[in-house]
Amino acid sequence: MxxxxxxxxxxxxxxxxxxxxxxxxxxxxxxxxxxxxxxxxxxxxxxxxxxxxxxxxxxxxxxxxxEGFEIPSLEREKKHLKEKKNIADVALKEIKEGEIIAIDASTTTLQMARKIPNIPLTVITNSIHVSIELSRKEHVTVILTGGYLRTESMSLVGVTSDKIINDYHINTFFISCTGIDVSWGVSDSHELQARTKQRIAELADRIVVLADHTKFDQRSLIRWLPIDSVDTIITSSSLDAAAKRRYEEKNFHLVLA
CATH class of the missing domain: 1.10.10.10 (Winged helix-like DNA-binding domain superfamily/Winged helix DNA-binding domain)
Known part of the structure; x- marks a missing residue:
């Protein structure tokens, strides 16, 4: 038995x-x-x-x-929620009144959008959720990229999206990702999503990555951003000490929330 x-x-x-x-x-x-x-x-x-x-x-x-499978946004939002909120609080310090910023479609940047004060600001985004949150703030101008709707992430992607944003100037692009690796770079699980973020990144003066500790030392399906293109990484204080040391040794501006 x-x-x-x-x-x-x-x-x-x-x-x-x-x-x-x-x-x-x-x-x-x-x-x-x-x-x-x-x-x-x-x-x-x-x-x-x-x-x-x-x-x-x-x-x-x-x-x-x-790889290539993305958890629906409502499921992802529940995971590590406290960490995401703490990261969002720190990210707000990177915003200046009157700037043009871009925010990608992720549950971490959504927490940031919810906390953005009602100040003069232009926000370019491919996220339906982010645009809805910011629509409640009369002094924030929201520009949606357009494109095809991905229901899993409620994001707009594709060639149409790329064409619409082509002539914009962006001060800071706030992104999240599926994986970040000190050697390989920033990666995501969906190709069209990655390509849209890549195009926005090309237009930005600065790139700030918002990623909880589970995203580190991960390589997802599509690498879309070299690690050297990242200006600041904001992560949770629970990041492994060894991982923290690897990024600091390469002189990355790493902020723990």
């Missing part, structure tokens, strides 16, 4: 096998397939996420190493 531990291990392996095959799993389906309660499956997914073997989503999970 199998021990309790062996049963759990076998169940975990079946979950991972199905995840590898399908790319994602659902709690209710796993509950039926493995003949255990949904609460048991949720505990399994929580354990496997702590082992960094998957990423939990609403009602299921996806592979932790799924």
């Amino acid at each position: 199998l021990s309790v531990e062996s049963k759990v291990d076998k169940r975990h392996q079946k979950i991972l096998d199905q995840l590898k095959q399908m790319g994602k799993v659902k709690v209710h389906q796993l509950s039926r397939d493995l003949t255990v309660t949904e609460e048991t499956i949720r505990r399994d997914l929580e354990f496997l996420e702590k082992q960094k073997l998957l990423i939990r989503t609403r009602g299921g999970a996806i592979q932790s190493s799924s």
Whole structure:
């Protein structure tokens, strides 16, 4: 007769096998397939996420190493929310009244947009969520890039977007990313999203990366910005000491929030 531990291990392996095959799993389906309660499956997914073997989503999970797969924005917003808010507070100090800034479509920069004061400011963005937040502030002028709508991130991308922003001047571009690596650069999981951000970056005087500690030492599908093009990196105080040292040794302006 199998021990309790062996049963759990076998169940975990079946979950991972199905995840590898399908790319994602659902709690209710796993509950039926493995003949255990949904609460048991949720505990399994929580354990496997702590082992960094998957990423939990609403009602299921996806592979932790799924390159090219982007977690829907509402799911991403919940992760490391306190860190993102702290990063946003520090990022506000990089804004001056009357400037032209750009903000990309990410859950970290969304926290920043929510905190931007109602001051004379021009904001260029490809994020529907950011534009809605800033529309409540009468002194902030919002310019949407246009383009094709990606519902996963509620962002506008594509050639149309690139053409619209082509003649703008930008003081500072605030970006987030899927991965940042001291040797490889800044990367994202979706090609069109990356290309749109790359075009905006070419127009900016300064680039400020907002990234919580989980983004460091990660390489996602599309590298779109060389690390040397980054002026400032704002991250959480929980960043690993070794990672912090690697960036400081290369003389990056690294700010801990």
